Amino acid sequence: MATVDGSVYHALIARGVSRRSFLKFSAAMAGALMLPAAYGPRIANALSTAKRLPVIWLEGQDCAGNTEAFLRASHPTVAEIILDTLSVDYHETIMAAAGRQAEDARKATMKAFPNGYLVVVEGSIPIAEGGIYCTIGGRTFEDTVKEVCAGAKAVIAVGSCAFDGGLPAAKGGPTGAVGVSQVVPKATVVNMPGCPMNVQNLTAAIVHFLTFGSLPATDSLGRPLFAYGQLIHDQCERRAHFERGEFVTAWGDDASRKGWCLYKMGCKGPETYANCPTARFNDGTSWPVKAGHGCVGCTMPSFWDQMSPFYGRLSTTPGFGSDVTADQVGLGIVATVAGLTALHAGGSYVRHKRDAAAPPPPAEAVEAGTATGGTQA
Ligand code: SF4
Ligand code: SF4
Structure with a gap:
């Protein structure tokens, strides 16, 4: 050469x-x-x-x-x-x-x-x-x-x-x-x-x-x-726990020690496009979810406002009325991703209950089905 x-x-x-x-x-x-x-x-x-x-x-x-x-x-x-x-x-x-x-x-x-x-x-x-x-x-x-x-x-x-x-x-x-x-x-x-x-x-x-x-x-x-080009959620090593309805519900709880899904702690992986799970940080050592903290969606537009609260699910979806900006409308259009994810979360609980004869999902499982908002490419 x-x-x-x-x-x-x-x-x-x-x-x-x-x-x-x-x-x-x-x-x-x-x-x-x-x-x-x-x-x-x-x-x-x-x-x-x-x-x-x-x-x-x-x-x-x-x-x-x-x-x-x-x-x-x-x-x-x-x-x-x-x-x-x-x-x-x-x-x-x-x-x-x-x-x-x-x-x-x-x-x-x-x-x-x-x-x-x-x-x-x-x-x-x-x-x-x-x-x-x-x-x-x-x-x-x-x-x-x-x-x-x-x-x-x-x-x-x-x-x-x-x-x-x-x-x-x-x-x-x-x-x-x-x-x-x-x-x-x-x-x-x-x-x-x-x-x-x-x-x-x-x-x-x-x-x-x-x-x-x-x-x-x-x-x-x-x-x-x-x-x-890909959702964090689709590359996440905790995804299997999401599918099984296994969620952390309090910092430091048993589920958190087991490395279960952080969706209920506000993880914005389902709404965020980035390759953090595969590229990782610090010489490829780790990334936030691996370290036990949910994604806050920092690669998404206006994330400080649009992804808040960082430790809770997004509660509102932008509408399409005259009081919203073009950016917000754009975010609203792609909120379908988040909506589907929320349904998916609820569905995971249903599957978990059916397949494993697990106890009925706690109230938060239903709450997971209300998650909205989010952004997309
Ligand atoms: S919600 Fe967060 S922790 Fe759970 S699978 Fe998706 S990206 Fe991973
Ligand atoms: S908050 Fe940013 S750096 Fe952290 S996992 Fe999400 S996209 Fe990656």
């Missing part, structure tokens, strides 16, 4: 990555992207010659959780190293430069790579009152995002805040926070929501870009299908 100065492969070899590990990584990326195994060699070949990608990473109203995910340092894997090999020329949190020097670095990258850099945006963009709630170098963040994204090959919005405003956009937020797509509607933006996003998914999206010259296919909300 040829090595080319400045290529991703060259950078990996320089970091001590063996060819075997590199090929294994390429095959794993094909799997992560839900491509046939035959794409593994093609990915390896593309990464062998792909030049390191200049990246401008912008941060607006955020907690830097996605930066933390990006920087995690323990047990470096090929996936982590490949992120290191990106040429991150501007990243406010990690760059040594500050003030004018930092802004100069951003401008220099934009000039050196006209239409040739990748932009990652983390955090929401406040647009209320002329965008004054977030300014960098004397300019509004909104202005900076517009300027930088205008010259980008592609834009990746990481985390829920860059997706649709996230926490700063939750009810009562005063800053008029919105996501990247709302500020640069004509840009090629891929949304990777999550609080934070899973860095394995970011790696896969970048590998896709390096291999095919484009970001992966997305759903109607701009989320890559390979990572956001």
Whole structure:
């Protein structure tokens, strides 16, 4: 395999990555992207010659959780190293430069790579009152995002805040926070929501870009299908307990110690599209439901408001009257998923009772059949 100065492969070899590990990584990326195994060699070949990608990473109203995910340092894997090999020329949190020097670095990258850099945006963009709630170098963040994204090959919005405003956009937020797509509607933006996003998914999206010259296919909300195409509920290791009507009903109860389903504790897995059960976090060690906490639906639109209460079932379904927004109507249409799930939950109890001659379901079983709301791609 040829090595080319400045290529991703060259950078990996320089970091001590063996060819075997590199090929294994390429095959794993094909799997992560839900491509046939035959794409593994093609990915390896593309990464062998792909030049390191200049990246401008912008941060607006955020907690830097996605930066933390990006920087995690323990047990470096090929996936982590490949992120290191990106040429991150501007990243406010990690760059040594500050003030004018930092802004100069951003401008220099934009000039050196006209239409040739990748932009990652983390955090929401406040647009209320002329965008004054977030300014960098004397300019509004909104202005900076517009300027930088205008010259980008592609834009990746990481985390829920860059997706649709996230926490700063939750009810009562005063800053008029919105996501990247709302500020640069004509840009090629891929949304990777999550609080934070899973860095394995970011790696896969970048590998896709390096291999095919484009970001992966997305759903109607701009989320890559390979990572956001399936319900959490359909991939969950506790699903068998859901089917059998075996639910945790109090934190720390016997059912919780047995690892039963968290549906009655408010788990939003049935309403949430993400690959957390398979991609997992912390080097693939675990994910929230495996650790005993229900999914709160952090990859879904307006999740702080729409998925509340986090520890209870959703109680209302948006209607279709004149008092609801287009977004809410969209959520209402897809609430069928949640409705079907609720029926499914009730049905599970019926089956459980019939098949196992179990005692009648407790009142909460009926309550499970009232769950509504939810969102979908
Ligand atoms: S409700 Fe939650 S815990 Fe239960 S099976 Fe679905 S995703 Fe898993
Ligand atoms: S399990 Fe649910 S709340 Fe947790 S990270 Fe995944 S989508 Fe977000």
